[in-house]
Amino acid sequence: MRIPGGAVLGLIAALSFVPPAAAGIFPYPIETFELENGLLVVMVAMPTPGVVQYQTFVRAGSRNEIEPGRSGYAHFFEHMMFRGTRRFPGPVYGERLNRLGSDGNASTGNDLTVYHMTLPSTGLAAAIELEADRFQNLDYDREQFRKEAGAILGEFEIGRASPWSILEEKRLEKAFRAHPYGHTVIGYEADVRAMPDGFDYSRQFFDRYYRPENCVVLITGDFDARQAEELIRRDYGGWRRGAPAPPVPVEPPLAGPVRDAIEWAGPARPILDISFRTPAYGEQDRTVAALQMLRELVFGETSPLHRSLVLEERVVESLHASFDLQRDPYLFTISAELKDPKDFAVVEARILAALEEAGRIPVDAARLDRAKRRWEASLLLSLETPGGVAWRLSDFISLTGDPRSLDRHAENLRAVTREDLMEAARTYLVPERSVTLTLVGKEERP
């Protein structure tokens, strides 16, 4: 069957639009403007006929939960924001968006909370009105607050069924003592269980961070930029600035290698988890880009270590490394799921040896080139939808407040040298900056 033209081809052709050459790697023109109240608006018109993504994000996440006993409140707000306002109470807000065909949700991370919706472009004006209203006039009572706390506890329980949740909690707790990165986004269980009594604090959190100068509106897809700008100026123009937010505590250096062991109550693969304290995201040098490349080159599927541990010796079932770009110094983490806990020491030694080698011996130039090509191909493949474009940009806007940081990051990646890799490995991926955890299931103690 060959699907002919008409509506089908029209949409596909547009989704597959080949954009004009741009200066950076990002293929679409970016337009930005700022309201007098400090609200940044980013617009990326791309030919996806009839479909648009509308994001509002708050540059606050678990990083901003600075008071003891209040972990999880940024995420809590992700939930409370759906309770509506006096003008559009939750059910009315929900019904209007439902009728528009909005596919929306929200998510919270360390550095930001994102409210996103994909919807037919015909609904954009209504969406702007609804979103502008709820960010300025959120209204909920104690009863609604307590009910939502029950939903949060339910979400906590979903995650808690997995050993990875406790591992992450312990990893962060060991790696950070002062900075709020020391707790998970969902928060400590005790704090989550105490949330029903946190109504007053929740209002304080909202007033502190849900302010125009701390938020960004991002629109991608098929829309009239001039009309959108006019509506945004009209609907968000009255939003008042807030007081300066309190500073986020600075984390002191890690006092040498840290270790701990966890026992999980149910069945679980033995897990070895090694993290290294790494620098905050920055565009001034290539350190972060080099660490990103090291993640692929030392631990990716084509790496010698992966090949030997996972494929040849088969002592490790899976080997992953993660290095998220964050506003403040964070972690480079390697996680290995083992088959037998007796191999913990051997696998740890192999991982550390691979890192030591990465700091001493230049990586093969062809491999570095392939890793760069992979990143660029992956970027292009991720830009197929308005949502894909918005998520890629929001990652960088949250870090620097500037969507063009994506292009600058790409330049840094392209420019990374083998010497950069060695320098980054020698400086950051070393035992004195590490937190090492082991996790075993109840019946698998070594």
Place this chain on the structure above:
Amino acid sequence: MKRSCGLLAALLLWAGMACSEDLTEIPVAESPTVAIRVVIEAGSADDPVGLEGLCLLTMRATADGGTPALTRNEVIERLDPMAADVELWVDRETTVFSGRCRREDLAEYFPIFWDRTFRPRFDPVDVERLREAALSDLENDLRGSDDERLGKEALQAFLFERTRWEHPPTGTESGLKAMSVEDLRAFHRKMVMRPRVHVGIAGGYDGEFAERLRAAIAAIPLDPAPADEGRLDPAPIRGLELRLVEKPARATAISIGFPHDVRRGDPDYWPLTLAVTAFGEHRTFLGRLQREMRSTRGLNYGNYAYLEHFTQDGWFRYPRLNLWRQVPYFSIWIRPVQPANGLFALRQAIWELRHLIDEGLTQQEFETTRDHLRNVSLLWKQTLMRRLAIAMEDAHLGRGDMIEELAESLDGMTLADANAALERRVTGENLKAVLVCAEADSIRELVSAGTATPIVYSGGDAPEAVKAKDARIAAMPLAATRVETLQAKEIFR
């Protein structure tokens, strides 16, 4: 397994499609990317007795292994700079291979994709590694740490007990341990043949490539007489049948369902789609279940309902497509609740379902959901791969464009249509339910004794109207006709 549909018309439609050597094409000359999709009519229901999991391991060894020309490591090396891969999904009756690449990578990517789908190397080392991973998934993930997935798989096993649809695609522990590399080769030889194979391509390929693809399809061996090996005939459900899957769970996960025979083409299909969307659309607050259980009572994180087998398509919250089923099933997914509220949540879900059937949707629910479906369906084809999957779904069913069909149906649909379909085709009485829970004995006693199970609010209280309804739900007789307990560590053994 060649399937026999319940309705003659559906059978003819289906058989017609299955017998064609079809290629679904969506060419877009300007597209910077290409999507390829292969659907094979082979699934875990085709696993031989004693070798449960054979389809999954065969297909995984195919999609994750080497090819005649390249070892697995060589394949990975080639794919890596393209950021491309071969994705695999194995269901009970179909297996889907899919992949995407940049247009300029197609010439290099396609032979790897094709060989990784049709010409597996079956290196014993790869097979052994994947067998260990499958066993580990069964033991550590399914039974160990994913109570919701366990609940859903246990529900399907309960609905289709004593049939070849009972075990999950992951298989069983004994089945996975029993199979040999030769079993995998034989399964692949037997099942990956035309006319079971359906291929689709979309995006920036040219006519020359399409010809090459057609030639490749023509080279797939043809089964001259594909066997019609099995008909799924699930046992009738009598009343509420309850299965408790016991483990040291912190919270209680609940799945409820029943098999039915409503498929696209049935006049009740779209009215029921609307009604079930209004009752519990996946991951939204549109549904009545979510509003009543989460928003009003704070019972848990989510409460949803589905007309057909549902798994989410990656980051999209829409259904993964091309998972063709001989017998569809309706299901309700109640996300984990605090153990003290397990039976209340079960009662409330059934209560809401019965009230939906008895009283129907309200005019407002109908209109909101109708508008929602009209608009949200415009988002279902955002990517080349989604568009391809829908086109292949349409081709398989011998129907026109799904979204146009839905829009046309909505134009003529009334509230009465949706409510009549509910009354005709949905049951609130003959249900199977699975609870993944701790302390199964005490739950069993409460159910057997008909004890009321009031909701326990985690903070504060509820308005009087809500409390009054709570009391009626808590005391609603469950009248279970069957209650049985399975140990999670024994399930799918």
